[in-house]
Amino acid sequence: MLPGTILYILLIYILPIGIIAKLGASVANKAAAQLLNFPMWVSVIIHLGLLYATLHIWSDINAYRVLILRLTLVAIMLTVSLNVINGYMGEFSCSHPGFMALGAYVTSVFTVFLFVDDKVFGDALLQPTLGPFLFPIALIFGGIVAALGALIVAIPSFRTRGDYLAIISLAFTFIVKSLIENLEFVGGPRGLGSQPDWANLPTVFIWTILCIWIINNFVRSTLGKALNAVRDDEMAANAMTVNTRNTKMTAFLFSAFWAGVAGGLFAHVLRYVNPGTFSLQKLAEVLAMVYFGGLNSVIGSMVGAVGFNLLSEALRPLEIYKWIIIPVMLILVMIFRPTGLIAFKELDIKSIIKPKQKDEKVEIEHAVASR
């Protein structure tokens, strides 16, 4: 089984990608060098457009691919946002499934109530054609409710230094889950379905990019770096004018907001949610992606989420053995790279869009362009 799987991936993906990358490198570098003459955002948009086009074409083949792709993008949002707490701030939070659940349910209730003829919520109140325009508002609303939930966790947890957060946040996840199980109007343990199909690939893609962009901006600013200072030496941070409590609370709410948005998207990708989804297994998954990808690193979390999901798909033919191989790989990463694959590395957009070369000519062009 295993050699067959590896051969398949090698032949279908790695080899062709390698060859195309090799052949296209010089053209791509020249093009990238040209782009340096334009403002940065032009180059960024073009890069993102190409990325999206590739994903779109790849996933167009069947519905399953689109589904996996969207779930992977949601996983990226979850991982990057959890890294803000567990990586950048160095606390151990277990409440991401809880925030996700809040986001998922709030967003779903919002859309189902307003736009769908439903047994429980009655007829649609607004024209479904308005829906896609109001969907972002629903997601943001879900994120805000998740952030309010985070406030409940944050107030007792950040009162004093200590390991309270891990316990309180874990309790929070359980409380949210059982709360939803007991709310009959959202279906209780049976779950809530018939969400409108608005979380299509472009929507999820744009939200993911937005999430990465904003979080990356935050952690690279001096305000965001205060998280690192609080983590590495809170007393010194305090003595250097950093309002440590405020810093922690803000980051926690911020992280929860994105978990809520991701939850909202998640619910609309699957078009069904039930409380059982947001349990310990979900927590283990998100934590694994964060620690596998690398602490204190946005790019690490992206790699972690994509890697974990790809691996899980690629090893699908192995069936039950998959759940031996993936944990073993996680353990190996933990042993050889205790902070994860790509830890403590900044995501620098400039260095991604600029030409990568050993080619002198491009280097000279670059030097000229930057002057």
Add this chain to the structure above:
Amino acid sequence: MPLLHVKNMTHYFGGLRAVHNYNLGIEPGQIMGLIGPNGAGKTTIFNLITGIYSPTEGNILLDGNNIIGLQPYQIAAMGLGRTFQNLQLWRHMTVLEHVKMARYSKITYGLIGAFFGTPKRHREEAEIEERAYSLLELVGVQHLAGQIVTNLPYGALRRVEMARALATEPKVLFLDEPTAGMNPEELIQMMQIIRGVHKELGLAIFLIEHRMKFVMELCHYVQTLVFGKVIAEGTPDEIQNNPKVIEAYLGKETVT
């Protein structure tokens, strides 16, 4: 009215009276020294004034404002910058990031700027960076700006801590044993740096030191603390010749 004025400050750790009836007045531009044997309570006095502990009794006034009960970050933002006896740096951050971080309270771009990378933020970050470089230059470590602090030698780290404290724009700079663990050569350099900082920025300095030579050369005024009590204070010359000081403190160590 002195710039920093401590009146009848007493502090207990449980049953241990670590500081007893302590008084201090620091004028703008003054260099004040605090000496005393190990465990005398010197660091505790720093921690009390900078808000890490709250004194059991007493008053602390900065520029005439009471600062007791304020959080350390508030006191720091009001103009008390400090270094630590056992270096307290952020081990995953670069030297430049350390100094930039100490500008935290002066940042005005807010969360909007942090999230969306507004032009205001870029402008402000560039300003902070420029300032940070000039402080690093002042203490002579600008060439290390991009380094993670764990890779650096001890002497450099002490300077980084100093630059970081200076970035808070202190009116009084608190230095807790700035030469601890340094060799004689580094000691001389540190002395020059402190002189340079004092001259350049015109701030008041309050420093704890064990090395007599250092104290005698730098300080305008010196207090001697033994078991939490000031047993003698005066100009360096007066202190050096005070029999109580010699008995309590200098007698045990060789005067270098």
